[in-house]
Amino acid sequence: MAEPASDGSGRSADAAGATGRRRLGRRSLLAIFAATAAATIPIAGAVASASAPSAAAPAAKQVGRLRRWAMVIDLRRCDGCQSIGKPPQCTQACIEGHFAPQPMEWIEIYEAPIAGRATQFIPTPCQHCQNAPCVNVCPVGATFHTPEGTVLIDQQRCIGCRICMEACPYDRRFFNWGTAPQPPETLFMQYDAEHQSPAIKGTVMKCDLCPDMARAGRLPYCAAACPNKAIYYGDLEEDLATNGAEVVSLSRFLATHASYRLKEDLGTEPRVHYIPGHGEAVGRDPYRKGRLATEWPWQQRVQGAKTWKR
């Protein structure tokens, strides 16, 4: 199924390009249902019209062009950091950068079986779906699309119902079950949905694709930390991506490397693309299994940190 927003064809994007495409399908069907409901239940109509979802988007400061952030993860280069004998460095950098509380791994390395009883490592951040199940079900618009195509959470609006976690087919959402420990420096941080610090009890968190870093001219924590340069970060609009060592033409890179997206058949249209592999480009033996467990080093600086299990 061709999806215009992510094929990198150089189509000139408008503000609605990332979020507001009209498609015959769920949205129009729901609109018909809503009209029926509004006709039979007057209060439903009143409340629905009074509370149109707000686009709390801090993006799109430039005039005319709108970034469409995307990520490409080259699985040929991912060995789960076996070769350096450390926990996966993307996860570690993300945790240190965002003060993600244990047990949150916003980018998590799954070790999935492949043919021949071997395994591959799949670094999995939020997939930033363009037809995002989590955004669809959120009752208060706390999780939303920015015009740049990232899916963010406003933890100051989230009510903690967790229906987004139920809806996410990639297991990429994390709940603050208790009061998460936070390091002292978060006391001075201004809360921002693009960074999610400090963590707020009873709300959902996840990978934000670090657009704030990109705007400052830096790669996301995970991409910058990968010792094998497996993670490319880029802009579908400009059709460029980089892993910090090389710059590629994004659309050509995807087209020529048999790229795919996770659970493509669900129709979620992720912004995260994968190039199939099992670490062969960095010399990993697919039969060498296991990786070191993730750590939360910053928590050592917090007295009496109370955490929970995944």
Add this chain to the structure above:
Amino acid sequence: MEALDRGHAAPGVTPEWRERLERRGLAPLTGTSRRYWIWVAFLLAVIGWALYAYSRQLDEGLIVTGMRDRILWGVYIASFVFFIGISHAGTLLSAILRVTKARWQLSVTRMAEFITVVALLVGALFPLIDMGRPDRLLNMIVYGRWQSPLLWDIFAISTYLTGSTLYLYLPLIPDFALARDRLGPTAARWRRSLFTIAALGWTGTPEQRKALDRAISLMMIVIIPVAVSVHTVVSWIFGMTLRVSFNSTILGAYFVAGAIFSGIAAIVVLMAVLRKLLHLEEFITKTQFVNLGYLMAAFTLIMGYGNLSEYITHGYKMEGGFPFHFEQLMTGPFSILFWSYIVGGLVVPGLIILCPRTRRIAGITTAAVLVLVTMWIERYLIVVAGLRVPLMAYEPASYTPTWVEFSILAGAFALFALLITLFAKLFPVISVWEVADHRGPEPGSEPLAAPERPRRTALAEGSAT
């Protein structure tokens, strides 16, 4: 009392029978025993304990529950589905059966309507208890998005609650008038004013009867689609997601069937209890139990058919995720719960009712208790087993409810019982005028031989004046 029009009485109604019906129907309104207060105090104690548990949860967060990121809903949401489900008791008895012009159920419609209103009130609490940020509840209104299934739930449940409260009230009007006229001098002043105000000046004139008939007939039609929609959208908080076992078109219909099934069980249990406690044996007889029992037996088959359709169509193909799901249900960690639902909730209750030897009041009540317990289990399995199916390459999670969750669940049942207990003190538990006008004496039933308790003699004196 004279003002009540007696021209519409059902065949076989004698003044003595009617007198007994009115006395039994109004008896709970006239006096309160010590046992009643002990029971209320016990329920309040359980609710108090649940409030303490909830205060721990408010203080520390949902970390005090067994839920975690992968099995992110548990006892609370299962109980939400369960309570909203049993609320369908009232709709079945007073709307669906009324449409078919059945009359045998009239003596228990009031109780069924109690269940509906109370179950909705209690059930609607669970999503609030489950919230991570209950302090932000108003966001649902301020920022509410109609695209979210949770908003559909809010609209559907509040509509249903409004409708069924109305539908509870309408047939109560003539009974309020009866209480007003018969309990005049004996009842406490606040009760007298309550009955007088609530009776809306009912005197039983033909115009009033006609208006009431039309209002009830209208509500009877309106409430059925509302009830169906409620449990359908409850199922859609699951059905609108991409999870293996939730991603099913049958889910809405299956939830509605399960709701009516557990609703029947709830009314059977409640009428068995109130019949004994309030000495209503003459008016609630084997007929009501057997007929509801047959309905329940029919629903064991409908539920079994729903399960079979679900399991056979997915089990034949065994597409991704289903091998895991079936294994965990049928032989894995949920097998005891799963088979106790299939055997204890469908097979055994069905056999109890279909076998003439056990098709008695005790047998049918036992079947209903089994159905209630196992339908809660079934809701638990839908939520917890459904969420346990791994989405990615990780070890399946586990979930064990904590004392906080069980305490709050106990508190919810206590609140349910408490509200029913209070309702039974405020409103006649039998729809006196409907039974008298449209049903008449139960065939083969005898007046209860047991003597009046002393504390109820006030009513007899009051009526004599």
